[in-house]
Amino acid sequence: AGGDLGTFSAAGDWLLGGLLAADTFNDGKSCLSRREAVLYRKALPWKPSSYLVKSLRRYEARHRHCAPYTESYNKTLSLLQNLTEMSAQTPECKYVVWTPRDGLGNRMLSLVSAFLYTLLTGRVLLIDSSKDMADLFCEPIPGSTWLLPPDFPLGRFHTFDRNHPQSYGMLTKNKSAVPGGRIPGVVYLYLAHNYDDDDKAFFCECAGEGSLSLQKIPWMVMKSNQYFVPALFLNPAFEGELRRLFPEKEAVFHHLARYLFHPTNAVWGLITRYYWAYLAKADEQIGIQIRVFNKKTSPFEVVLNQIVNCTLSKKLLPEVMKKHNEKNYNLRGKLAAAAGSVEGGDRKRRPLKAVLLTSLSSGYLEKIKDMYWEHPAAAGGGGEVDVSVHQPSHEEWQQTERGQHDMKALAEMYLLSLSDALVTSGWSTFGYVAQAMGGLRPWILLTPPGKGREPEPACVRALSPEPCFHYPPNFQQCGQGKDKRTWVAPNYVKLCEDTLTGLKLV
């Protein structure tokens, strides 16, 4: 934060180190965020590798070539309902159709995962936009579209859920579903949190050499609410390519999200108006993302104490001077100083810390705001610091896929990602998006254990900005050892900080 646009250190790198193609800005003002985002984000240590940049340019060429209604697209479309001979030529264009599931954080995580999968497998990503995705994000490939055409026969895919006869799990289990020597036109990949072992086995063979010859199947329709990228890194078939694409594993989502997710002008308006009105003047911006999944085990007072304990002990927020009474309050000195500096016209401004708080409810804002209104806040070195506390919305309950609601959710994730330091709530994909987009290693508020107790410690520092893959497959299935800790053998995939069931890149 701080100052006017000119002071941002990253200013000038319009193409984000090559993530964006040089012709990106030919679209005029149709997507302001694509052009302006660089002005808001601090310079980070990670640059996209030249290998990733080349891969993205290749992807763009492929995407344009295979875009909806092109000749190649029409050809592949004709295969959708058919079984083809194994020996037949594989179509030039093959697709992953992403379908939405759950809140916006979940959707963004699975979308990035699906995109990386298409990069690795030479496919093209199209998204089912029947929900509000087009209101939220600009087209990532200028001059083309990633929206699945409305006349695509997706109707029957909407009923697609676990155990669909055409799902990966069912097709591999039920050998007679696809006669020998044939290839189905479509396979459904059900990769949501409650998938079973048969669907999870996709991660053993997702490179395509397994029994189903995935490589050759023209259409994949995917439904997921997870960040399954760590599983791709654990697949020996992809490992080498991924190492070249991402020498810095902790920045995978960071790069891909900045490539894919450009908020539409409507959302960009929400972001920038809020930024300039409430955050830009601060010397430091602290983001606090509060997500309560269970009000019984995480009651208000417990979570509030936890936030205060975490932010004070980690020195993210200043201590308040509670014993600050009139006796030791040097009023005369203050007035004299103020008068002198007013006369002099150069009263030295106290440092300003802006706290950006996001939560579905409003109670936390009032408490934290009061804390810094009722008492002065101590800056290091004996002075005082001003603390302003802001919360853009309190929507009270989750209203997934309701236009303005999702727009505000996106704006808030984005604003959080611009923070200098971030506190997030464990297990929340909303927080994951904010931290990973911003390239920030947050302090994670651990989930309270229940019975009115606070977790101990209140928060832990994340190992990396990457999101957690909550429900990874059992890699024992893929021929790896029984002990979960051994799956993480490559030292860049570790157990998550907020749940030991999960895996993340570090």
Ligand code: GDP
């Ligand atoms: P998760 O449930 O925390 O993993 O995150 P998701 O983003 O997948 O789903 C939660 C949804 O609830 C969001 O997409 C929003 O629609 C809403 N939501 C949760 N927390 C907030 C918040 O702090 N601000 C706003 N505007 N919406 C929120």
